[in-house]
Amino acid sequence: MKSIFPLLFCAMTLITQAGTAEAQDAGGPMQIIVATPQQLSITESASKTVGVSQVGGQSAKVLYGDPTKPGLYTVLLHLEPHKRIMPLSHPDSRFVTVLSGTFYVGFGDTYNEAKLNRLPAGGIYTEPANANHFGETRDEPTLVAITGYGPSGTSYANPADAPGAVTK
Template sequence: MPLCEKMVGVLAVLVMSGLCAAVAADTLEYDRVTSTDLKWNPLPSMPKGTQTTVLHGNPGKPGLYTVRLKIPPNSKMPVHSHPDERVRVIISGTYYSALGDKVDETKLLSFPPGTFSHVPPKVWQFAETKDEEVVFEITGIGPTGIDYLNAEDDPRKQK
């Protein structure tokens, strides 16, 4: 094949690629959620009064998700783990958490507003709030969930 024909062929591929990219770019939109868009729902797997809202994705399915949690004052989260790796950012209030398979309040670390933390998958942990509501965001790769070390600690099984 002569050089000129090869160049025309390459040029045609580049032009078509550019057109496809331009069409794809025209269909992109932000996944935008404002504070007025939030729809809070009870979260039965956490202490009574805990609420959640999904900001992105579906936490119950494979893929990226972001949720926001609102945990009432004086709540305790018994020893539990999550199947997925996740990161969290505290938005308001101070969250107290520690790693371990036995609750030991002397090990609790404070996570004040603005704190970023990485939570490994399948690691036992426990947490609590004190005298204020805590709001934080979690981003992870689903599906996610919560497993309690002791089944009797699971709020979904309590009457």
């Protein structure tokens, strides 16, 4: 029998932590969101979302909290097919659930395809604070939910790998 923990965590994340930063900041009640991955619309560019890789071909939506401030947050991240994220880390520990598609993740200071772990929908992994990790998508788009306790940020193991880095 397969473990249902990943799917339960996914549901818990979407139902109990879903809301908007505005509602939390205003002290208002958390919004209720019940949705399948197919019903979620993630259209905002990830370029302004703190705590994600900023690789082109990503879109993100903050469901709860504010990753720039102390406190719990959840971000939905949509990655297009054939996207590679070079080794990076975050100052906060995070829990990631693959909601749809397949994500490949590995850990270390340099990208190494042999270290990639295949995670289909329902797969989970953790990102301990300051642990370099890397990932990629292959032939399908992928949607992941990232939950952490901010403030967050992103530091590339090799600064030249950061999107928008100027190389000489």
